Amino acid sequence: MNVFLSSLVALASLGQPVLTAAPLAKAKPQSLFDGKTTKGWHTYLQPTAGSAWEVVDGALQFNPQASGKGDLVTDGEYENFELQLEWKISPGGNSGIIFGVHEDPAFKATYDTGIEMQVLDNKGAEDNKKANHLAGSLYDMQAPAKDVAKPAGEWNLVKLRKQNGHLTFYLNNAKIVDVQMGSPEWKALLENSKFKTWKNFAAYPKGHIALQDHGHQVAFRAITIEQL
Numbered sequence: 001m002n003v004f005l006s007s008l009v010a011l012a013s014l015g016q017p018v019l020t021a022a023p024l025a026k027a028k029p030q031s032l033f034d035g036k037t038t039k040g041w042h043t044y045l046q047p048t049a050g051s052a053w054e055v056v057d058g059a060l061q062f063n064p065q066a067s068g069k070g071d072l073v074t075d076g077e078y079e080n081f082e083l084q085l086e087w088k089i090s091p092g093g094n095s096g097i098i099f100g101v102h103e104d105p106a107f108k109a110t111y112d113t114g115i116e117m118q119v120l121d122n123k124g125a126e127d128n129k130k131a132n133h134l135a136g137s138l139y140d141m142q143a144p145a146k147d148v149a150k151p152a153g154e155w156n157l158v159k160l161r162k163q164n165g166h167l168t169f170y171l172n173n174a175k176i177v178d179v180q181m182g183s184p185e186w187k188a189l190l191e192n193s194k195f196k197t198w199k200n201f202a203a204y205p206k207g208h209i210a211l212q213d214h215g216h217q218v219a220f221r222a223i224t225i226e227q228l
Contacts, residue, residue: 029084032074032209033060033223043070044103044110044210052213059088059221062095062213071110072211073101079206080228083160086221087119089135091152093216094127095119096139097160100207102200110210113200115139117160117169117177119218121152132193136171141189144169144176155221163228165205 032040035058038049050068054061060072078099089095101114116139120127127133131143135156148171150156159170169177179186181202195201211220 029082029224029226031224033221035059035221038072040075041072042075043068044073044101045105046070053211056219059219060211060223061219062211062217064213064215064217069213071098071213073103073110073208074210075208077206077208078225078227080163081161082163082226082228083158083209083224084226085158085223086155087158088155088219089119089121089152090217091121092124092126093119093121093152093218094125094214095216095218096210096212096214097158098210098212099160099162100202100204101210102204102207107200110208110212112198113202113204114207114210115167115202116212117158119212120149122147122149124152136169136176138167138169138177138179138189140193140195142177142179144171145178146174146176148172148174148176161228 036055038053038055041049043050049072050070052063052066052069053072054063096116096119098110098114098116101110107113118133118135118137118139120135122128122135132140134144134147135149136144150172157172161168165181167177167179167181168175179189190196
């Protein structure tokens with residue numbers, strides 16, 4: 001028994017109070033969307049949110065007929081986190097949740113640097129031919145373990161976790177993607193993807209989170225993040 005532990009035992013035996021370090025408080029999830037405004041978000045490479053992103057019935061909704069288009073990104077940057085949200089896609093629609101986005105005029109789009117969790121109408125979208133393009137996939141890299149996406153027009157629940165490069169995706173409470181960045185598995189997935197020669201793809205551990213404008217109506221709500 002070491003000296004410190006012996007002292008604690010002695011104090012306890014004498015009825016003396018023993019002070020121990022309090023456990024660290026767990027960070028609480030932070031809301032990224034107040035349900036009323038686009039506060040905390042801006043269009044990629046723009047100072048504010050474009051007018052195509054509207055708040056409708058408590059959800060951030062992209063209107064493809066409006067002006068002011070572009071991917072919507074968080075003002076803050078995140079490295080280790082658990083993101084939760086719900087999304088609903090229009091019939092035939094396509095969108096995405098992109099993270100690790102490095103915002104710089106050198107990169108014209110969020111997907112030049114960011115990693116995508118696919119948002120898709122699996123039944124009606126044109127981009128439904130490859131398994132690793134279906135809803136919930138690690139886009140163009142790892143297909144979802146199962147198809148648990150709800151039909152167009154219904155809300156889907158996402159939990160996206162990134163901790164020390166380990167990615168875990170959940171859709172509607174089912175774990176569908178699980179991979180460690182930089183591992184042999186990751187390298188093989190990357191080698192067989194369109195990102196094979198993209199030098200800056202997934203290169204930034206810390207970055208913005210983006211909601212993608214892919215030209216289709218899509219809505220997101222109940223957006224929270226817990227920093228790990």
